[in-house]
Amino acid sequence: MSKLRVYELARELNLSSKDLISKLTDLGMNIKNHMSTLEDEEVNMIVELMREPEMKEDKRNESDMMIDEHDDKDTLSIDDEYESEFDDDKIKQRKGSKKKKNKKSIAENNAVQQDAVVDKIEFVEGMTVREFAELIKKAPSEVVRDLLFMKYMLKINDVLPFEVAQKLADKYGINIEKKVENKGELPEEEKDDPASLKPRPPIVTVMGHVDHGKTSLLDAIRNTNVTAKEVGGITQHIGASTVELNGKKIVFLDTPGHEAFTSMRSRGAQVTDIAVLVVAADDGVMPQTIEAINHAKAAKVPIIVAINKIDKPEANPDRVKQELAEYGLIPEEWGGDTICIPVSALKKQGINDLLEMILLVAEMQELKANPDKKARGIVIEARLDKGRGPVATAIVQSGTLRVGDAIIVGTAYGKVRAMFDDKGKRLKEAGPSTPVEVIGLSEVPEAGDLLVVVDDEKKARELAEARKEKMKETRFVSQKVTLEDLFNQMQQGNIKELNVIIKADVQGSVEALKQAILKLSSNELRVNVLHEGVGIITETDVMLAAASNAIIIGFNVRPDSKAKDLAEREKVDIRLYRIIYDVIDDIEKALKGLLEPEYREVYLGRAEVRQLFKVSGLGTVAGCYVLDGKISRTSSVRLIRDGVVVYEGKPASLKRFKDDVREVAAGYECGMMLDKYNDIKEGDIIEAFIIEKVQQ
Numbered sequence: 001m002s003k004l005r006v007y008e009l010a011r012e013l014n015l016s017s018k019d020l021i022s023k024l025t026d027l028g029m030n031i032k033n034h035m036s037t038l039e040d041e042e043v044n045m046i047v048e049l050m051r052e053p054e055m056k057e058d059k060r061n062e063s064d065m066m067i068d069e070h071d072d073k074d075t076l077s078i079d080d081e082y083e084s085e086f087d088d089d090k091i092k093q094r095k096g097s098k099k100k101k102n103k104k105s106i107a108e109n110n111a112v113q114q115d116a117v118v119d120k121i122e123f124v125e126g127m128t129v130r131e132f133a134e135l136i137k138k139a140p141s142e143v144v145r146d147l148l149f150m151k152y153m154l155k156i157n158d159v160l161p162f163e164v165a166q167k168l169a170d171k172y173g174i175n176i177e178k179k180v181e182n183k184g185e186l187p188e189e190e191k192d193d194p195a196s197l198k199p200r201p202p203i204v205t206v207m208g209h210v211d212h213g214k215t216s217l218l219d220a221i222r223n224t225n226v227t228a229k230e231v232g233g234i235t236q237h238i239g240a241s242t243v244e245l246n247g248k249k250i251v252f253l254d255t256p257g258h259e260a261f262t263s264m265r266s267r268g269a270q271v272t273d274i275a276v277l278v279v280a281a282d283d284g285v286m287p288q289t290i291e292a293i294n295h296a297k298a299a300k301v302p303i304i305v306a307i308n309k310i311d312k313p314e315a316n317p318d319r320v321k322q323e324l325a326e327y328g329l330i331p332e333e334w335g336g337d338t339i340c341i342p343v344s345a346l347k348k349q350g351i352n353d354l355l356e357m358i359l360l361v362a363e364m365q366e367l368k369a370n371p372d373k374k375a376r377g378i379v380i381e382a383r384l385d386k387g388r389g390p391v392a393t394a395i396v397q398s399g400t401l402r403v404g405d406a407i408i409v410g411t412a413y414g415k416v417r418a419m420f421d422d423k424g425k426r427l428k429e430a431g432p433s434t435p436v437e438v439i440g441l442s443e444v445p446e447a448g449d450l451l452v453v454v455d456d457e458k459k460a461r462e463l464a465e466a467r468k469e470k471m472k473e474t475r476f477v478s479q480k481v482t483l484e485d486l487f488n489q490m491q492q493g494n495i496k497e498l499n500v501i502i503k504a505d506v507q508g509s510v511e512a513l514k515q516a517i518l519k520l521s522s523n524e525l526r527v528n529v530l531h532e533g534v535g536i537i538t539e540t541d542v543m544l545a546a547a548s549n550a551i552i553i554g555f556n557v558r559p560d561s562k563a564k565d566l567a568e569r570e571k572v573d574i575r576l577y578r579i580i581y582d583v584i585d586d587i588e589k590a591l592k593g594l595l596e597p598e599y600r601e602v603y604l605g606r607a608e609v610r611q612l613f614k615v616s617g618l619g620t621v622a623g624c625y626v627l628d629g630k631i632s633r634t635s636s637v638r639l640i641r642d643g644v645v646v647y648e649g650k651p652a653s654l655k656r657f658k659d660d661v662r663e664v665a666a667g668y669e670c671g672m673m674l675d676k677y678n679d680i681k682e683g684d685i686i687e688a689f690i691i692e693k694v695q696q
């Protein structure tokens with residue numbers, strides 16, 4: 001059936017096309033000209049509107065309505081006589097069966113209006129016109145008509161925006177309140193009566209420098225503490241394992257290292273109660289030892305030091321203690337509060353001493369949870385098993401998880417079909433601090449996802465779906481601090497501390513920056529340096545910044561590409577400088593709200609130096625290969641060697657073969673000379689950028 005055009009409808013309604021167009025435009029419809037086609041629903045609605053007998057009344061009451069501007073004749077001529085006058089074939093076709101329906105709806109309308117006087121309603125985001133009509137006990141067609149009079153072209157099944165609902169409610173004299181519905185928001189945790197809290201085992205992460213023996217220590221701990229009845233029950237890798245000493249349990253997370261720890265934390269999940277820092281007695285404190293210390297400190301997790309490899313002849317535990325003291329971990333025997341235990345993972349020495357100390361620290365922490373409520377936990381590992389479907393290992397943090405419980409985990413949902421512990425034993429229930437493998441989820445969740453037990457599976461599914469929707473709209477990335485909005489956030493009382501991570505090219509700069517930055521602390525804002533180090537800005541630095549809401553200051557160093565990507569995703573502010581004064585000046589301005597983002601650097605591309613040519617009288621020409629983006633003759637460039645900026649300036653020349661060129665794109669080779677700089681080396685990276693004024 002062909003669609004009705006505006007001029008055809010006008011003819012049928014005995015109006016000029018011009019008049020009809022003007023009416024329709026006033027109703028908010030986008031009509032181009034008399035040839036425009038109309039949807040059947042639109043035709044129905046217009047016809048319905050034109051034939052409503054009450055229109056005359058409405059027209060007089062509603063002085064602000066557009067219909068007023070029109071000639072009575074136009075609108076009234078299609079009143080009751082309308083049916084006979086315009087009931088021609090076309091309209092019959094469109095209205096045919098609808099006629100009866102309309103009559104019925106008017107009857108219904110009268111019926112509902114008689115018995116119902118609604119004076120207050122709760123508006124739910126996303127409700128349709130029909131749902132709204134039902135709520136206020138009016139016929140949907142009447143609401144549609146009233147909307148039309150208010151110049152809103154909404155159909156019965158369209159979503160009604162709150163502002164429009166408000167206007168309708170005003171018209172009907174109804175009080176309207178918006179129901180705040182947190183779609184996808186997990187139910188709040190039940191509050192605990194202090195008497196309901198019971199001690200729970202500590203959860204421990206092992207950290208330390210590469211090759212200092214983290215994995216060996218975890219193995220030694222697991223193997224020396226298999227209780228008699230478990231012998232034969234081989235430890236399964238599920239992401240965490242439980243060991244027992246003198247009837248007390250300790251849970252170890254299987255993935256050692258501060259990266260895993262901070263990555264979970266950056267997702268808002270902190271499971272670890274105690275960090276065991278492994279330091280090899282023959283090697284001492286190394287860069288990743290320092291990182292681990294700072295990551296644990298940033299998370300306010302107590303550290304126990306395991307001085308490992310004491311079986312080695314060159315082991316020197318005292319030297320390790322001395323070095324630790326330099327980083328603020330003063331051993332107990334020297335009057336500090338850091339517990340240091342000498343161990344040998346290889347010879348399985350000192351393992352029980354270490355476990356005893358973990359239990360002691362746990363006791364001091366008074367780790368407690370209420371086991372008698374719906375469980376909540378955190379996923380530490382998840383995978384898709386061919387036979388069993390999605391499998392997640394979660395650590396129950398509070399309450400008790402039972403087989404049959406309906407759960408929501410991130411955007412996955414389901415019912416706990418079966419649970420297994422780290423020895424592969426089937427469990428019916430799991431209390432606080434128990435790591436369990438859970439089967440029965442709709443999809444594979446992510447490490448760091450919260451597991452929450454809800455009333456039933458339907459609720460779990462609804463929540464999961466709502467969360468998925470929300471996820472599509474916005475990634476769950478929380479607002480991070482940036483220097484630019486520091487002042488705003490301070491004003492709003494959102495932050496009282498500024499956490500900073502410093503990375504620089506040499507130790508001297510690190511120290512100088514740290515001292516200068518710490519001096520900026522004031523009563524309003526405490527400045528903390530969470531971590532500092534020499535070298536490029538890594539993914540781990542960004543992770544720590546994301547987890548601790550910190551900014552990163554890079555001095556003569558750059559982020560590597562992974563760090564750059566992660567910072568973009570996590571919205572971590574990385575500030576790069578070449579002059580210490582600028583760093584301090586920027587932070588000072590930021591504290592006063594005076595930092596204006598006037599200029600910003602725009603990355604153009606990177607080229608790798610692959611060959612060098614010395615040209616006498618001219619200098620060094622770098623034979624380069626453009627890795628990504630482009631290099632432009634007019635851009636600024638910086639020369640980067642092992643992540644450190646060694647030169648910043650302009651290209652003196654840019655050539656392809658013998659020709660001077662304006663720019664060279666990724667995948668091409670070029671020859672470049674740097675302005676007044678010849679100390680170029682093979683493997684150096686040349687980064688091109690421009691400085692752009694930021695539109696205010």
Ligand SMILES: Nc1nc2c(ncn2[C@@H]2O[C@H](COP(=O)(O)OP(=O)(O)OP(=O)(O)O)[C@@H](O)[C@H]2O)c(=O)[nH]1
Binds near residue numbers: 211256308
């Ligand atoms: N002599 C001696 N060697 C050890 C001891 N503990 C670990 N090792 C050795 O040190 C090396 C590194 O141990 P790992 O346990 O793999 O170290 P890691 O810290 O887990 O290393 P990454 O996982 O690579 O970070 C291995 O060759 C171990 O055999 C120890 O107590 N004594």
